[in-house]
Amino acid sequence: MRLRLVPETTNINFFAARKVTFGASMVLMVLSVVAWAVMGLNFGIDFRGGTTIRTESTQAVDVAQYRDAIAPLELGDVAISEVFDPTFDADQHVAMLRIQAQEGEESAGNEMVASVEAALKGVDESIRFTSVESVGPKVSGELVQSAVLAVLAALGAIMVYIWLRFEWQFSLGAVVALFHDVLLTIGLFALLQIKFDLATIAALLTIVGYSINDTVVIFDRVRENLIKYKKMGLQDVMNLSVNETLSRTVMTSGTTLIALIALLVLGGDVIRGFVFAITWGVIVGTYSSVYVAKNIVLMLGTKRDWTKPSDGPGGTQFSTTDA
Amino acid sequence: MLNISFFNRLVIWLVVAFGLLVAMPNAFYSRVETHNDAVAAMDTGGATPELEADAAMWPGYLPSSLVNLGLDLRGGAHLLGRVRVEEVYADRMKAMWPEVRDALRDARGTIGTIRRVEGPEEQLRIRIQNPDQMAAAMEEVRGLARQVVSLSYPGATDIEVSAEGDVLVVQLSEAERELSDQRTVQQSLEIIRRRVDEVGTREPTIQRQGSDRIIIQVPGIGSAQELKDLIGTTAKLTFNPVVQRVSSPDADATGRTVTLPSADPSEEGVFYVLEETPVVTGEELVDAQPDFDQNGQPAVNFRFNASGARKFGDYTAENVGSPFAIVLDGEVISAPVIRQHIPGGTGIISGSFTVQESSDLAVLLRAGALPAGMDFLQERTIGPELGADSIRAGAIACMVAFAAVLIFMVLSYGLFGLFANIALLINVGLIFGLLSTIGATLTLPGIAGIVLTIGMAVDANVLVFERIREELKTSKGPSRAIALGYEKALSAIIDANITTFITAAILFVLGSGPVRGFSVTLALGIITSVFTAIYVTRLLIVTWFERARPKKIEV
Numbered sequence: 001m002r003l004r005l006v007p008e009t010t011n012i013n014f015f016a017a018r019k020v021t022f023g024a025s026m027v028l029m030v031l032s033v034v035a036w037a038v039m040g041l042n043f044g045i046d047f048r049g050g051t052t053i054r055t056e057s058t059q060a061v062d063v064a065q066y067r068d069a070i071a072p073l074e075l076g077d078v079a080i081s082e083v084f085d086p087t088f089d090a091d092q093h094v095a096m097l098r099i100q101a102q103e104g105e106e107s108a109g110n111e112m113v114a115s116v117e118a119a120l121k122g123v124d125e126s127i128r129f130t131s132v133e134s135v136g137p138k139v140s141g142e143l144v145q146s147a148v149l150a151v152l153a154a155l156g157a158i159m160v161y162i163w164l165r166f167e168w169q170f171s172l173g174a175v176v177a178l179f180h181d182v183l184l185t186i187g188l189f190a191l192l193q194i195k196f197d198l199a200t201i202a203a204l205l206t207i208v209g210y211s212i213n214d215t216v217v218i219f220d221r222v223r224e225n226l227i228k229y230k231k232m233g234l235q236d237v238m239n240l241s242v243n244e245t246l247s248r249t250v251m252t253s254g255t256t257l258i259a260l261i262a263l264l265v266l267g268g269d270v271i272r273g274f275v276f277a278i279t280w281g282v283i284v285g286t287y288s289s290v291y292v293a294k295n296i297v298l299m300l301g302t303k304r305d306w307t308k309p310s311d312g313p314g315g316t317q318f319s320t321t322d323a
Numbered sequence: 324m325l326n327i328s329f330f331n332r333l334v335i336w337l338v339v340a341f342g343l344l345v346a347m348p349n350a351f352y353s354r355v356e357t358h359n360d361a362v363a364a365m366d367t368g369g370a371t372p373e374l375e376a377d378a379a380m381w382p383g384y385l386p387s388s389l390v391n392l393g394l395d396l397r398g399g400a401h402l403l404g405r406v407r408v409e410e411v412y413a414d415r416m417k418a419m420w421p422e423v424r425d426a427l428r429d430a431r432g433t434i435g436t437i438r439r440v441e442g443p444e445e446q447l448r449i450r451i452q453n454p455d456q457m458a459a460a461m462e463e464v465r466g467l468a469r470q471v472v473s474l475s476y477p478g479a480t481d482i483e484v485s486a487e488g489d490v491l492v493v494q495l496s497e498a499e500r501e502l503s504d505q506r507t508v509q510q511s512l513e514i515i516r517r518r519v520d521e522v523g524t525r526e527p528t529i530q531r532q533g534s535d536r537i538i539i540q541v542p543g544i545g546s547a548q549e550l551k552d553l554i555g556t557t558a559k560l561t562f563n564p565v566v567q568r569v570s571s572p573d574a575d576a577t578g579r580t581v582t583l584p585s586a587d588p589s590e591e592g593v594f595y596v597l598e599e600t601p602v603v604t605g606e607e608l609v610d611a612q613p614d615f616d617q618n619g620q621p622a623v624n625f626r627f628n629a630s631g632a633r634k635f636g637d638y639t640a641e642n643v644g645s646p647f648a649i650v651l652d653g654e655v656i657s658a659p660v661i662r663q664h665i666p667g668g669t670g671i672i673s674g675s676f677t678v679q680e681s682s683d684l685a686v687l688l689r690a691g692a693l694p695a696g697m698d699f700l701q702e703r704t705i706g707p708e709l710g711a712d713s714i715r716a717g718a719i720a721c722m723v724a725f726a727a728v729l730i731f732m733v734l735s736y737g738l739f740g741l742f743a744n745i746a747l748l749i750n751v752g753l754i755f756g757l758l759s760t761i762g763a764t765l766t767l768p769g770i771a772g773i774v775l776t777i778g779m780a781v782d783a784n785v786l787v788f789e790r791i792r793e794e795l796k797t798s799k800g801p802s803r804a805i806a807l808g809y810e811k812a813l814s815a816i817i818d819a820n821i822t823t824f825i826t827a828a829i830l831f832v833l834g835s836g837p838v839r840g841f842s843v844t845l846a847l848g849i850i851t852s853v854f855t856a857i858y859v860t861r862l863l864i865v866t867w868f869e870r871a872r873p874k875k876i877e878v
Contacts, residue, residue, distance in 0.1 A: 003734035005735075062844040136699075136700040139403065154825065161821065180479070200840050202830060206845070209826035212411070248785050255781045259725075259777050260774065262721075263774045267716050270709075
């Protein structure tokens, strides 16, 4: 007896409510931009410079006491938060301190870290600094730049590849879907004020990679069916293709999510933000390949008959060759 | 499709066997590490019974390369430093002044008297008495220029001479600046490497990044501060003639002099006025060893190269009876009076050292001075406990993810799922094999990359299996269905993986640190998962099919 998450044959009309789904996606994209603009992103020190200190102690963390101890040092903006994690031992109490970049310093003054350590030792003898990280303001600016560049470069490269392998309509559909995924992820990070740092950028690019993977598999089936059913309308071909690949989509997203959720729960707090972004991206990416990418292609239409070069918008010869 | 030649089968199994063999040491991480350390120690320091025993913990004929654990997993310190390359320009100009002065002095008849005026440090500005003779003066100074070898600036010389009214300006040319930056960073890299190696920690990473940056990662070191202390000491040694001994830093003397404090604690508040141009510098030093002076006090014994020895010898011969300052990093260590001519270029630096200080100083002097100071732009310290926690959490998550995916696959695809699982296990083995072979560093995001690969590796198999199911519906017979399933799924597998690979490649090129670590495992995971899905699973299925010859299959 096999486990079947999806019935053997499905005939769901994915485009029945396409105005609603597509509209919802558009609205969510706009809301993401609004959240981003209004609430801003909670940038980590990678992007705005400063120091983060991770403390560990056998005694319970008292954030107010920590704050009082550090206040006399006059370090400007200091954020202190306690970290909870199911993977911690019973007597393991972790806090994160984030201290803004100090005036006129390229990197963290070590006297500063030492003075913070001394101040906190006054509160809690058993406190240890398990990690200290400082980024100078100069580097952080460059990091922002290279991160944005990386995301744009990835989108561009994918667009070219899909264009070569399929047609420009598919390429545009795929990139809009990716853009949608990236934007929605940024929106969620803004909304929940999750720390946005270099690892988040890596996660965004992974989402791009995963989402395109999913989109391409369905596109591939669409391309095949377009040749197979020459007379069928584009919308029906797409519906058929999504239905045919549905079982695979659910299986792959399912296994990936299983793996990611294991990491999310058990992988420790250090990479939680990173894993969270990817998990969210897998969900959004799966949705977008059906409801965004294909809708775009549907709107743009595509060239059907390759024997007549003048039929419909152009594609490339290369696009029909099989790998 | 179902006919795989014997040769192909052999190649597939050989690749798998080789991959798993090179991955194997990672399963015995600490044992292999002890073995490797012992072998390395015996190579440099000779064998001892303990080292022999450690080395015997892992047989020498087995592969012993391990996945390099990143700082976030092992603990250690990371620094990103910028070399102040422009400091070298100032040094060069300072050193050039006597030469320029002599050249212009010879032409005093036409250009009149000359005087150095204040200006930016990387320029030499000289006021000339007869501005109408500027062209002649510039010609004179240009005569001192040397050709530089540079592809981007053919025929360029090392200095640029220009005039601003009655002031002659000398500075390094653009070509020379570029070459100088190159040399400065290269030299800094070399010196940092030597200093870090002297401490003898395992596998430090010292890399150049961009035009003037250096990344230093040292596993196992307690803090970034320690690392900074180790490399940040410039150890710039010079020997300068003493003009005067004074008690205030403001006591100005005439001419080109500097006032430096004494490093000797018994001489607190004492300053020395020294001639700015040193007689000999530490760059001409060829060796330095800890030693004891004639009073039995710790000291450092040094030796100059031929040109340094000659200069030192000449100077001591001409200045018997005058004090002579030994300057280290802007402090006068000692200022002994020259008692006699010192030929042969050896000498001893005595000050109030402890034994430890004298041996530290010898190390610093041997390694040489950093050609320029460094600013630290980024630093990170990760405690070993945090690294251990991260490894533990990552490993548990990996195992749970793995088990869940394995069960899910068998439930969904039965026997074929089992084949996919075997391929998945091989896949993870191959990732570790590749990581060990290319010496990539495994970081925490890298572990996430592996987990994601586990999730995605099944995708190629799922694509094929779903395809086989579809082909079975049109009842073409099992062997035909399997063959068609592979055939038709291939284009989707290739397209999907190439696009993901593109993002991994972009991450690698543009990313740094953790992002890069992640991209490496992701890219390797794509390669191995395509290989295992297309070749290994298929070979398993084909082999099974040939033996069982089922009339009917269920996928």
